[in-house]
Amino acid sequence: MRHRRTRPDALLRPPGAGTTRALDAIWQVVGAIPRGRVSTYGAVAHAAALPGRARQVGYALRVAPAELNLPWHRVVGAGGRIVFPRSSRQHLEQARRLRAEGVRVRDGRVAAAALTDLDGL
């Protein structure tokens, strides 16, 4: 076969890649957040070699395939704040999941102690 321009993983993903790298990096970082610990969009972006692109982390989680079973609830906004609107379905769901892991959630915020650094990833 002379030209194989499609990698195996590319076949499992819709065409028009290019951003795929960033998404994979983000998903990998999120998947590495330990149970019972939390990180922020900004920190995840940084760890995924995408400093300053916190929004892309939000997008990555938004479009993440359910099959990946990512612990999306472990990602919160700066300062440990749950970014979804107070009474939204998602906010409640995230708080519920976090509490289920023993994370204290008070007033839409997680305790600073729950934040993890995720240094080398």
Added chain:
DNA sequence: GCCCTGACCGCCA
């Protein structure tokens, strides 16, 4: 290609 919309963030009034 332009414009708008975001699971964001830091700064400043």
Added chain:
DNA sequence: ATGGCGGCCAGGG
């Protein structure tokens, strides 16, 4: 603590 603003950048229309 709170709200506004600009910066960031990928998608979708």
